[in-house]
Amino acid sequence: MTVARAALAVSRAVLAVPRAWGDRRTWRELAFVLLGALVSLPTFALALLGLAAAALSVVIFGLALLVGVLAIARRTPRYFRHPARRLVGWDWPDPPPLTAPTRWRRAVAILGDPTAWRALTYCFLRFPLIYAGAYGALIAIFTGTLSLTYPAWWLIRPDAFGVESTSWPGAWWRALQGAALLLALPWVVRLIVLLDSLLVRALLWPTPAARRIAQLKAGRAALQEDAAALMRRVERDLHDGTQARLVSLGVALARIQHRSGEDQIRALAADARGTVTEALTELRDIVRGLHPPALDDGLEVALSTLAARSAVPATVTVDLPARPPDATASALYFAVAELLTNIARHAAATRATITVGEEGPWVTLTVTDDGRGGAVPGPTSLPGASSGVPLRGSSPSGALSSGALPSDASASGSAASGASGSGSAASGAWGAGSAAAGGAGGAGTGLSGLARRAAALDGALTVESPPGGPTTVTMKLPREPG
């Protein structure tokens, strides 16, 4: 029995060899390898150019060339992915985009970008592998077919191709060799494809760290969206539930006051109604800090409302082709609220301009005032955030810098305590954040809080505020979250 089974297995294995040619996979892999030879040609040239550029990188031209080569290499994973997906069904995620906000920073970042270097290595290594495979496959097909049909050639012209083995059995031996070559070819091709897949895994797939980063980013984006949605829901609940109930309560008290003949009851009801009014005012301030309802009508409406409330006359220009994501919109809103409060408190400005526009993948907010300048953000407590927060403020001349900004948590704290007015809009999400950081942040809490918030959204905050003004604060946030 076992012998029979073994014999069956062997015969299956033997049969599998010729069957490989009937398998579509073999043809696809063969096509992949042959096409790969064409596909790898320009990328190999790129790799060689990269080598030359690296050698030349001591001169500035070589460095620029290297940046260019790496920038192209960074795109090659997608280039290679196209035939791989079609022919052998491989897939791998896009490399994460470079997140530096300016062209210059991206150029610097790419020199140390592992994705680009690994892709370039792949361009280099794949070429010999795939060429060996493609060359071998072509030779095998050609000589294999020729040998297989050798007995027929031998009959027609025994001295064809100048081969010396002119005996009839010799011709058949040659045919057998050709058959073996052709039968082995699919497995050789498979080996090449396997080696290529190992290279792809090692060099084109994002590294585990990169995949983890992508995962964390997606998680963070989801959390941000959730937080924005939660704020919005709480705002809805408070407005449509709590506020409506309080108003109804107030109306009921008013009716009691209206109908009762007893002075005592009327006085009591009037008192209670006053409390209801206060509660409503407080509720309004709380809600404004949570999620400005005006944001539902668009950023422009919300910012215009803010500007209208500002103590310093402010103009608003919003030029966005599409609605930014909720998290971005609310970050922009609270940034404007905070900046307008700062301007009103410390800048001694007579007017402010607020512009929101789009710049490539970024939404940029610029707030300018004609005040006395000298604003310097305090140190941010977020490690590493300083690299994303280019601070081009003037020399931190103590008096100005501490005077030009809310110097302690009480500034935002007082706003949160329900003082209605231009400051109160900054309460809630932002106010709480800066109040919490106030102890550590010290001077410049407002601006450093904004910088932190921008960094949390992968953006950046720039402050330009020479003594004597004018002050320009620019906030850049990615248009797409995550």
Next chain:
Amino acid sequence: MRVVIAEDNALLRDGVALLLGEHDIEVVAAVADADDLLRAVAAEKPDAAVVDVRMPPTHTDEGLRAALTIRSTWPEIAVLVFSQWVETSYARRLLSENTGRVGYLLKDRIVSTDDFVEAVQRVADGGTALDPEVVRQLLAGPSVDPGLSRLSSREREILGLLAEGRSNVAIAEALHLAERSVEKHVTAIFTKLDLPQARTDHRRVLAVLRYLRS
């Protein structure tokens, strides 16, 4: 006087209806959304409609849009809009097309029943009613109108009260001034805004509009 109420919160809707009923205002219909409001207004032809800005289905500004429709379709019907929060753009939209018979109040103001009822009556009588909070925000804003920037702070204050729809007597009371000096200030405002000599009421409305549109 007959009014229609549109408010999606049932508790509040009933409360307001009862409240108005007690002040001799007949509530002919109380509805929960903008479509019903337009139908009720078409059927009942009330003197005024009291409308919540945020109503189903989208809970954004359907009330305001319905209010603007009412004003343009039935110019004789007054509209008092109230919203959960202050939105100067709402006020601008309402008042940029209408010189009277409109009002915009914060929902909280309903609790101050006397003011609320008075606002309903004023609007139905052809006047305007603006929430003090809205006015405060509009006043705080930048003025691009050169006429407005010529106003003194007292005059701006009085213009704000005018915008709320108050009479000279009410303004005098609010600011503890003599009625005569309020009249003098109001005349000064008209002069500084270069408003033509005409019926005083009309000029008041024009002054308020200048101020809202700035």
